[in-house]
Amino acid sequence: MLETEQLTKKFKDTIAVDDVSLVLRQGESVGLLGPNGAGKSTAIAMISTLMKPSSGDVRLNGESVLKKPGDMRRVLGVVPQKIALYEELSAYENLKFFGRLYGLSGKKLEQRIDYVVELVGLADRKKELVKNYSGGMQRRINLAAAMMHEPEVLIMDEPTVGIDPQSRNHLLETIRKLNREEGMTVLYTSHYMEEVEKLCDRVYIMDHGKVIAEGTKEELKAILSDQETVLIDFDQNYPELFAKLSEIEGVQHAAAEEHSLKLIIPKGTRLLAALFHEAERYGAQVVNVNVQTPTLEDVFLRLTGRKLRD
Amino acid sequence: MKAVFLLQWRRFYRKPLLVLAMFGLTVIFVSVTAAGEQSGPQLIPVYADGSMSELQAQTWLERLNSEEQFQFELMPESEARSYVAEGDVSQAVNLLEADYRLLVGREDPARFALDSFLRRIYSEEMRLENAEQTTPGIRAEMESALSGPALTLSVESLQGADDSFQYNGQLQLLFGMTLFFVIYTIMFSLVRIVDEKRAGTWSRMIISPVRKWQVYLGHLGYSFLIGFSQITLIFLLFRFAFGFELGDRFWLLVAIAACYTFSIVALGLLIISLITKPQQLGAVIPIVATGMAMVGGAFWPIELVTNEILLAVSKVLPITYGLQALTSVAVYGNGLQAVAIPLLLLLGFGSICMAIAIRLMEWRSAS
Structure with a gap:
């Protein structure tokens, strides 16, 4: 239905989008x-x-929209x-x-x-001035405004930035309903992995202007099928210990966050002995060790060496 | 376009304060200040000190009253001073043999006109006296030559057929302040374009089926109409409620207001295409408005300005032509033919500014 063909945008010396090709099928x-x-x-x-x-180029049903944007x-x-x-107003x-x-x-x-207004749950408050709404309510009206003309394709650019969890859930449920029940085609951008995991059938992962991976959630996670994610919680932050653990043989990627350290390692790697040994050396207390199935966040970490919210 | 245009009125309905403030300021400023003005020749008390005889003073008085711009009245110094002190008049003139002094009680734009008038009369008279010393009887010869000229030259200008400057304090104030304050109304209404681009609503309009020129037209149409309405309503108010003499061609004043408004809308668009931050515009707009008004003759008649540089600058300001055209029609009683050139200049100025502004904006958004 909608596709981009080697889409590139340069600003002076910067390439913001580099050779990006995406496909959106009807109802996807x-x-x-x-x-x-x-x-x-x-x-x-x-x-x-x-x-x-x-x-x-950008094509809608095979026709270039650059010449006929209408x-x-x-x-x-x-x-x-x-x-x-x-x-x-x-x-x-x-x-x-x-x-x-x-x-x-x-x-x-x-x-x-x-x-x-019914769709976004603000029917009874539609006559109120937008400036008197909470951030979440304003986001809902932001979505409602894009829905006024019954669009076939809905493109959402990080629509949940800076809103409370309740409004966020409402917004995500609305989008899911539009896609699943009304068959609306949705392109949803976010740097919140869990939102994309919840809403989307297929995912494109972008970094530095390029698409670095694409596929269904399962296909992307399969990138890490021979790996596992180990999340270790400590009693406090130990930067030196975290650096040391990241260098243990077999650790492919590591990301520290406050008191936790996430390691991606090949399946079967014997990590625990080394982990406890190093923790004892640094006087650190291990609170929890959790071996997880990979998430899209882990896929991103594996592909870029960075976390999504870095 | 209609949706964008109607939206601006809805936003005006929600936030009318700025426009109403500019309207109110014009009315207050003109009505309060013009209360001290009179539409006919202004009375100027004249007194002479001991250095001049009664006869000499009378001769000067006749010379000063030979033109109708001011009405000079000879009186004792104490009486003239009393007039000024009590605020009955703004200024009085102390006649000296080869010079004059102004006794000023309060600031009055007419002071510049009075000073200019006196300087001209005194200069002419001094030159004539000097000439008489070397060529006795030259004054009589000159008067005779002037009363029976060999060749009659007809002069037509915006100031009327005889090219003499007529000062009408009330109308100078009305036109000057109206054209000055409306600059704020128009330009601040155009700042909405910058606000919309910053807020993202502009992008929403651009990705709708409405064409970009229609979006611009909706905005510019509103700015034009709000400015034009302000000028027209103020003229109507002062004509019918305050009894200002605006001449017999009110329709022509309205046409001039329309051309002037168009040029200011275009100038405003050019400014916002050059300066894109609302905070900077908040500083730039007053500078532009006040600067234009000062140089263009909104605060005092341009005829009193003698500085060549300021006069040259005034030639590229729309307010100069707006005021010239309004004064020509209301004070000198001229018709469309006499103001055709200023009107064309206003329209030309507006078209050029608008073309540059839109190109600049498009270039910016594309880069």
């Missing part, structure tokens, strides 16, 4: 995972016809990373405006407003 939910600065937002800006690529704009709903609303007035941009008017416009 695709995740675009990557850390801040990976090039996700720039890629989305090009897909949504906001920015012209330096090279490459077709794409009619079927596309974009939820920007920023809360792009008029805060001095009410949610109702905002939605009315965004509906009018797509040619909606009269009864149809009112019906659509009623539908989207």
